[in-house]
Amino acid sequence: MKQNPYDVLGVSENATDEEIKTAYRTLVRKYHPDNYQDSDPLKKIADEKMKEINAAYDEIQKMRAGAGNYRGQRTYYSEGSSDPTYAEIRRLINAHKFGDAERALDAVSPANRPAEWHYLESLVLMRRRRVVDAMRELEIACSMDPQNEEYQRAKEMFNTQSRGYGSTYYDSGTTANRTSGGDVANCCANLICLDCLCECMGGDLIPCC
Amino acid sequence: MFGYVRPCAEELLVKDHEFYKATYCGVCRSMRAHTGKLSAIGLSYDSVFLALARFCYTPEKDFSAERCRCIAHPFKKRCMLCENAALSYTARAFAILTYEKLLDDLKDEPFFRRLSRRLALPIFRRAKKKADLPDLAGFIHRKLDEIGGLEKNKTASVDLPANLFGELLGEVFAYRTEGDAAVILRSLGEHLGRFIYAADAAEDYERDRKSGNYNPYVLLYEGKPLTAENKATIRCALLLECRAMERAVDLLPFGGRATVGRLMRNIVGEGLARRVGFLDADGEAGSPAAKKKSKHPRKDHRRKEPTP
Numbered sequence: 264m265k266q267n268p269y270d271v272l273g274v275s276e277n278a279t280d281e282e283i284k285t286a287y288r289t290l291v292r293k294y295h296p297d298n299y300q301d302s303d304p305l306k307k308i309a310d311e312k313m314k315e316i317n318a319a320y321d322e323i324q325k326m327r328a329g330a331g332n333y334r335g336q337r338t339y340y341s342e343g344s345s346d347p348t349y350a351e352i353r354r355l356i357n358a359h360k361f362g363d364a365e366r367a368l369d370a371v372s373p374a375n376r377p378a379e380w381h382y383l384e385s386l387v388l389m390r391r392r393r394v395v396d397a398m399r400e401l402e403i404a405c406s407m408d409p410q411n412e413e414y415q416r417a418k419e420m421f422n423t424q425s426r427g428y429g430s431t432y433y434d435s436g437t438t439a440n441r442t443s444g445g446d447v448a449n450c451c452a453n454l455i456c457l458d459c460l461c462e463c464m465g466g467d468l469i470p471c472c
Numbered sequence: 473m474f475g476y477v478r479p480c481a482e483e484l485l486v487k488d489h490e491f492y493k494a495t496y497c498g499v500c501r502s503m504r505a506h507t508g509k510l511s512a513i514g515l516s517y518d519s520v521f522l523a524l525a526r527f528c529y530t531p532e533k534d535f536s537a538e539r540c541r542c543i544a545h546p547f548k549k550r551c552m553l554c555e556n557a558a559l560s561y562t563a564r565a566f567a568i569l570t571y572e573k574l575l576d577d578l579k580d581e582p583f584f585r586r587l588s589r590r591l592a593l594p595i596f597r598r599a600k601k602k603a604d605l606p607d608l609a610g611f612i613h614r615k616l617d618e619i620g621g622l623e624k625n626k627t628a629s630v631d632l633p634a635n636l637f638g639e640l641l642g643e644v645f646a647y648r649t650e651g652d653a654a655v656i657l658r659s660l661g662e663h664l665g666r667f668i669y670a671a672d673a674a675e676d677y678e679r680d681r682k683s684g685n686y687n688p689y690v691l692l693y694e695g696k697p698l699t700a701e702n703k704a705t706i707r708c709a710l711l712l713e714c715r716a717m718e719r720a721v722d723l724l725p726f727g728g729r730a731t732v733g734r735l736m737r738n739i740v741g742e743g744l745a746r747r748v749g750f751l752d753a754d755g756e757a758g759s760p761a762a763k764k765k766s767k768h769p770r771k772d773h774r775r776k777e778p779t780p
Contacts, residue, residue: 304655308723
């Protein structure tokens, strides 16, 4: 059973490097072999756990190093382009000249907008805090050119960043079931309330009470 | 069995506390279902800790809860965990534990003392039979006999009987588990047993000193009132057991059951440490809890517990 290395360290996937290091250090302190006496039967299990933690930490380090700058806050830096118009726009975006980039993008006639245009538009919109529009443009870019890794990665980035919010509040697995059986009671309570209301107004919903 | 193992509620998240209460109700329900309706009077917070420990090895899909009324709370619906393997084992193991403990307590008593306990005995005898775990019952019986033997010989060491009680609880925690689960649960139970025995003896020190009942600490310190130094020694030994339990809890596979993890860490880290607060340097010799305890010294471990 292969576990997600982030789960092993107990951090979310978009945790910063610093958070991951802190979590790793805390765990190492907890499971360090020195904590367990040689005669303690728990020692062997703790050693296993320690190996698991080290492997997870190494894996995350490797993943983050390989991912380059696509993680973190500088996510919408763009790569090279074959088309000179778009290469210029990318240069503007990288130089944080979003106004110029926007004007250059607007200059392209609507009939003649390839996937790359939508992608770059989404980067600019993202900068303008128009997240929903940016996501729509990104969707268009991805659907026009599903093979493009750059677009896919950007989309992935959206998904990762939104993941994790809210989920922690439902981790016991029981919360979802808690209200089962309550629906009938709710229904009855509503009926009784309605009846009271009707009686206030002189009518009667449930004749027997 | 001693009401020692409780969480420190004010440090808990509300949802965790809800889960704890739901588990408490779940154990009660399982007791009524498996060991007879009346056996639920033996319900204690300690049993919830056993249930939590066994939850770590119960598939997550086996957890569900519902809101319903019960005989103890007829007016308000409460959230209760539904039956699963861990809850039913807890109910059955505690029925046996309660019976054997009652039997042991009543062994050397004149008939008319502690009559209520004598009356409860048949309920738990039946509960033990219904629990249907004869090997566990035999094991518990043997261990309690051994402890009884040590107590009769007035052994001046707290470690010997405490170790036996540890072995007893270790078996209860690890019963019918294998591999890592057995090792971790047994270790958890062993340290908990040692803690409970020693903490109980320390708490009853003053009373046993006066009444002359068996108490290893009284023999060890020759019946003198405990000095601050003595208290610090006892406290240190108890906290070491807590630390050992913490190490075992850290190794339990909580997975998606983060609530269970937080509860167990709270109980082991804060709940138990709080129970030995009476040994703090500025604490009284007898804790407020000890003073409130019933008039029967040493043997009366079970107090009526407020329902959470």
